[in-house]
Amino acid sequence: MGRKRFGDMNCGIAQALEAFGDWWTLLIVRDAFFGARRFGDFETNLGIAKNILSDRLQRLVEHGIFSKQPVAESAQRFEYRLTEKGEALLPVLTTLRDWSDEWVFGKGHEPVIVKDRATNRRIPRMRVTDVDGRPLGRRDLRTEPGPGASQQTLRLLERRRQGPL
């Protein structure tokens, strides 16, 4: 019967999940903070299928997190920009980043165990390394806003010691 919907739960967390609780959406939002605006930006950044991306962008627009505007006057091209509601998601992203910094990458890190699908056995998951196999420290994991990031986003990132994502 497919997934259960959380939209009718009396809980802000359930509501938030209903808006952006799927696997891709939050990463799309993250890229938007880094300056992604056009369909192709998200596509190449994330390696997401076109139809899925199309669906997610529509959904984000419907939820008022993105706005869709023609890129130039009377052009057929559009761009997706974070609305105020969307910009308000920055604390969500930074909080997630902070938790991972400390508990996935950071000092509290223990190798994560996952199940191998084929053998159904528990195996330690690969650690995150650079291309040469050297483990990455938390400093290396920050992503800097791209050149397309808006002044507003840059201000937001700068404020309250929130730093890059």
Added chain:
Amino acid sequence: MGRKRFGDMNCGIAQALEAFGDWWTLLIVRDAFFGARRFGDFETNLGIAKNILSDRLQRLVEHGIFSKQPVAESAQRFEYRLTEKGEALLPVLTTLRDWSDEWVFGKGHEPVIVKDRATNRRIPRMRVTDVDGRPLGRRDLRTEPGPGASQQTLRLLERRRQGPL
């Protein structure tokens, strides 16, 4: 080909999603903060299928977010408790709650539009109301920690004006 995994992305947000980015997990964590410990607690609270709950609890234990301990000495019953890593997720939950308070339930609220699957038409989603159909204010949406909530959790909730979820 199934879902794409984010575990190898050099991004804390992707890592966090890989750990608890699915639909149910964060709600399970929320209930843990409210005092849920036993399998049946989560089951009845959430109305989740047994096998899914079992899988999610295992995954949470593997990720070090929950610990599984015998409830009494040498008993066959177990309870799932938030580890320190798990307790560290509280800011994530409160941030999500705050965003929903302001942008889904709060002043910035505009009725959310969703697609009707059958007709493929856009329809406004139900607003959140009480059983009598009266719209709920943000104050009504907070959930209080249950009697099983640990002193540690209560301290955490109290600190930094984080309030109930």
Added chain:
DNA sequence: CAGTATCCTCGCAGATACTG
């Protein structure tokens, strides 16, 4: 380039039966 439409596969989830 920016999508839409279609097909297909598999993961997620519900239901249920079964076990200690």
Added chain:
DNA sequence: CAGTATCTGCGAGGATACTG
């Protein structure tokens, strides 16, 4: 009660072809 095992199905997600 606390799970595990199995069956089933929807639908999310990937790949690709097609359109303006």
